[in-house]
Amino acid sequence: MRLSTSWMYQQSLSTMLNQQSALAASQNQVSTGKRINVASDDPVGAGKVISLGHILAANTQYTSNIDSANTRLSTEQTALTAVTNLLDSARSMAVQGINGSLSSSDRKDMATQLSQLRDQLVQLANTSDSNGNALFAGTSTTATPFVKGPNGAVSYTGNDAQLMASVGSGLQIYTGDAGSGLFMNIPAGNGSFTASAGGTNSGTLVVGANSVSDPVAWNSASAASGGGYTVSFAAGGNWTANDAHGNPVLDSSGNPVGGAYQDGGSISFNGMSITLSGTPAAGDTVAVKSGGSQDIFSALGNMVAVLQGNGSDADVANGLNRQIESIDQALGSASNAMVAVGGRMNTLDQQKSAYADLSVTYKSALSDTQDVDVYTAISNLSMQTASLQASQQVFAQVKSLSLFNYIK
Known part of the structure; x- marks a missing residue:
């Protein structure tokens, strides 16, 4: 079989170019520390690198x-x-x-x-x-x-x-x-209702702490009360209660609620309890209103107004008690x-x-996929360098083989 000189040169050149390309890739891996620098290095691995990134x-x-x-x-x-x-x-x-x-x-x-x-x-x-x-x-x-x-x-x-x-x-x-x-x-108030002394009261009645003592009874009664009650006092501290419609409040037996109030005691009906102090005058009232709200700035402003006013001790106590609730x-x-x-x-x-x-886990997975084993890369680089040098030396020897060298 006859081998042409051009074919021999072309084969040697192609081999050395391939070796140079592989050597360059190894050099890039060693210098960057990465096994995948472009997608063509490992298409599947490159996709995983992008996903992890x-x-x-x-x-x-x-x-x-x-x-x-x-x-x-x-x-x-x-x-x-x-x-x-x-x-x-x-x-x-x-x-x-x-x-x-x-x-x-x-x-x-x-x-x-x-x-x-x-x-x-x-x-x-x-x-x-x-x-x-x-x-x-x-x-x-x-x-x-x-x-x-x-x-x-x-x-x-x-x-x-x-x-x-x-x-x-x-x-x-x-x-x-x-x-x-x-x-x-x-x-407003205790979150369920507000109990406040009537503005025209003439006694020393002070409305103190109040609360819902029986939520079931309160919820049931407040729905029918029209949203509030009025507690009225007669001579001797006897009290009665009407709902917002003006109807007397009845107990479970159908009798009007009420009784005799004593200083420092409380009155209770329809699941609520109101603590009172002082002595009510005949005709004094306590208004009970459910719901409502108030901003805290107004509450502080109302406290200022109460303290700056010239009200009685009972007026001051009633005014401040309501703001304390807020x-x-x-x-x-x-x-x-x-x-x-x-x-x-x-x-x-x-x-x-x-x-x-x-992040530690993902970075480890990214390193395993993308980073190169430096020792392996250096070893490959050394072998590829030696291989390229050998190819170059062989080509140098082969190209000097000519009939004219023997003739001369």
């Missing part, structure tokens, strides 16, 4: 979202703690204000302090997070959700929604609470919000820990 990128973003959410919730928790401390101070001041031994000047000094606390509460309600977004504006972008008007009334310009952060596939966490529920829509409701709302915030932060910490563990 997307998962790791998503985990990184979720972790970043968790850090941001934790920062915002931590700020909210700090603000709610300050709100709770402030309301505790206001409540203590209200209890102190009921003391009949205080002078008018003392009460006005307390009113000044309460006014300052009220302004401070507005500032706390307008607290912003690290990005300058209001904590208690819902999803509104307003920077000042609580605005104090010229008449001193505080209005809410946010909304009732809650900001959320995506911290996982299909998992979202609330990162704030709307100020409407925390500060504005505070349930403060208690606001404290309950703040406490519930703090519990919810703590639960969310706990969930975020658990989720972040899970992502940290998963």
Whole structure:
């Protein structure tokens, strides 16, 4: 068989080019530390690398979202703690204000302090997070959700929604609470009803703590009462009760409820109990109204008005007792919000820990798929270098084989 010189040259060149290409690939693996640098190196492996890269990128973003959410919730928790401390101070001041031994000047000094606390509460309600977004504006972008008007009334310009952060596939966490529920829509009285002394009372009757003692009886009776009752006192402290329709309230036997009240005692009917003190005059009343709400700023403002007024000790006690109930409701709302915030932060910490563990697993899988065994790569590089050098030497010897070399 006859071998042409051109064919021999072409074969040698093709072999050396292939060896150079393999050598270059090995050099690239050694320099980058990666087995797959382009998709053609391993199409299946390259697809897996892309998939793992997307998962790791998503985990990184979720972790970043968790850090941001934790920062915002931590700020909210700090603000709610300050709100709770402030309301505790206001409540203590209200209890102190009921003391009949205080002078008018003392009460006005307390009113000044309460006014300052009220302004401070507005500032706390307008607290912003690290990005300058209001904590208690819902999803509104307003920077000042609580605005104090010229008449001193505080209005809410946010909304009732809650900001959320995506911290996982299909998992979202609330990162704030709307100020409407925390500060504005505070349930009146004990949360079920409000009992207050009549505005025209002439005795020394003071309405104290009240509660629903039998929820079943209360719910059943309140539906038919028209939303409230009026307790009326006659001479000697005897009392009777009518519903909002003016009908006498009857007991389980069909008899009108009522009896003789004694100072420091309580009256109970239809599943509720009202503690009273003092001595009612004939014609004095206690109004019971179910439902209703009040914002905490108005409650503090009402306390200021009571302390600045020149009412009797009974008027002051009745006025402050009703506002203490509102403060208690606001404290309950703040406490519930703090519990919810703590639960969310706990969930975020658990989720972040899970992502940290998963990232280790995914990075290990990515390394196994993409990274090269350095020792093997260096060994291959050495062998391919030696092989190319041998091919070059062989080609140099073969190309010198010519009949003319012998003729000369």
